[in-house]
Amino acid sequence: MPLRPLSEQFGETVEWEALQNAKSHSVARLICDFGTQGYRFVEARRSGSGGETIIVNVHVNRPQLYVHPLKAVELLALHFPVDDRQPTILALRDDFPDVPHTNPGHRDDPRSLCIDDRPWTEAKLNWTPSDFLVRIHTWLGKTARGELHGDVRAPEPLFVAPGPVVIVDRVLVDEAGKGPIELAVHRADAEVNREILIATLPSTPLPFPRLGIALITVVTERREMGALRFPPRTFGELADELSGVDLRSAIRARILEWTSQAWEKGAQPQRDPERLGWRLGVLVAFPVATESGKEVGILDLKCFxxxxxxxxxGVKMGCLDEANGLHARSLTARDGAAADAVELVCGEVHFGHDRKLASQISGAEGVDLRRAVLVGAGTVGSHVAANLAREGRYTWDVIDGDYLLPHNVPRHVLPRAEVGRSKAAALARFIDGMNRYPEQSGHLTADVLSNDPSTEAAVKSKLETADFIMDASASIAVSRRLAAWPDTKTRRLSFFFNSDGTDAVLLVEPNDRSISLRELEAQHYAMVVQVPALRGHLHTSEATIAYSGACRQATNRMPETRAALLSALISGAIPGALSTEQGSISIWRTKDGAVERVVAPAGNWQRLAIDDWSIVLSDDVAKAIGRFREQHLPAEMGGVLLGALDMEAHCIHVSVALEPPSDSKGSESAFERGVSGLRSRIAAITEQTGGQLARLIRERAPERLASVV
Structure with missing residues (x-):
């Protein structure tokens, strides 16, 4: 359609020096007096309302092979409204191509270019004439080359919809791809300023009132990315816009179907079917392609x-007749063109929250459906599981034998309403309700350390289905049991807070399980002794609070804010740790609002079997002994070994080697270990590691291992 004359659009010509709008005058001066590169002034105009416009020719920095057919020189109108509204940039040719980032408008208006995606309330704060002209020039060049939007950004919406917001599950839109389907519409909150509607299948119950809207969902054929120049405002315009869908026939058929339901018994009904008194709604899903032509699926939805x-x-479409307040199928063919003038209100459509949306929002590369078995649904376990589930990660099984008690609530993701219920069952419900997982989360209320055969079998069955096992029990006994049982290749990780609730720890086995949680635990203790930044990490605080009358029923003082922070740090590290083959140890320390992280790869360990006992020696300890030996050659020497002893598993993990005390005596044929400072040093290490590392001496060793120790 030919554009209207410039005088009709922008008023009469004036000298650019006579422009009165500060913005238009500064832009014209920059072009005319300073010769801004790429711009040639044509004329200036002022309308009767006071709006001012600068007409310019702009050189387009386009390649020989371009994506969008912009001309080498484009004639543009830079329009400045009389008030403080945002300036508009209009392309003054009627065959300007359909390109991304343009603003919708009237059919008689020129194409409006969107050079700034910021709202004007923000953009005007640092608006300058030079930046304004640069943005225009950049928009033209990148549009010609197909680089303006790019494939990494979300597709541009077809148009802004000021009407209600409709939320619909993705599976329902997918189902509509096979043919139009009917949905029920509910309003969740009548007090909000903008209507928020939830669309479901008519058979799906919701605790919200159903509205009188008959909603039909359709999927169109693929369209190129870019805003619709003329958003549909009537039923006819919408029907003409939907390629691949005969909307008129689909609506006519559905209206006749609803009408016939009232006449099925052959007798005249007393009243119209309920749906005939409702408003009609059409939810449209547009498959959109990026600028490069890559299909990205249904990412733009609108509701009319x-x-x-x-x-x-139905009467205007010619398919219904009305008599005495009742409607019935029309027996004569009539023109249905009158229905094309039916006015529509357009609203936004949002996909319902699901695993895919959660993954997209969190920036994950696709949906991760691997099964995670979480052992321990306490503070750290519930927070980490909730964080990862909110990102759409993993299919969950939760194992915990405990129940939610009042003192758990202040730093647990579960609400007060779950008090008295199984933590495992409640957390599984919480995860399912959050993401509406198609794979229902499993749970087992059981103690992993139980010796009951049926309980043990149930726990083992859960663990054997896992792609990885997460120990969040904060129990050394549970962690050590999971390190060895069940005897499978399933990767394991353990995470917990220190006793003061100031630090968090994440232990991750290597993918081949050559190093288990037992070795990582012992390495963690060695790091506490050897890394200065970890001083006080495993200090045991006396600041506890009793939550019942029993002396053992006390919990430490730790605010939810810190529990949430430390859990978030663990949660953020888990996906990356599981994406590598190597094992690792991460420790986060908090102090005065700051966080420090200490990271170490899983070390190597040497194993020695003696009868039914195992002595496991870290490579770091072996290297330390070698260094001590070299330093004292040719004299004999002997140091002190410290390790973690597990009498149940018949296992000793040697983690730390100390040099001989200063009063030790050695010769080429003998060595006498001294005692200077040894007792206090060992006591300090034992205290640093929360009592987990102790000196390994003959008197304390099992009889058969005494000679080895």
């Missing part, structure tokens, strides 16, 4: 609601 009832539309 009529202002008239279904019965009124």
């Amino acid at each position: 609601l009529s202002l008239e009832t279904v019965a009124q539309i």
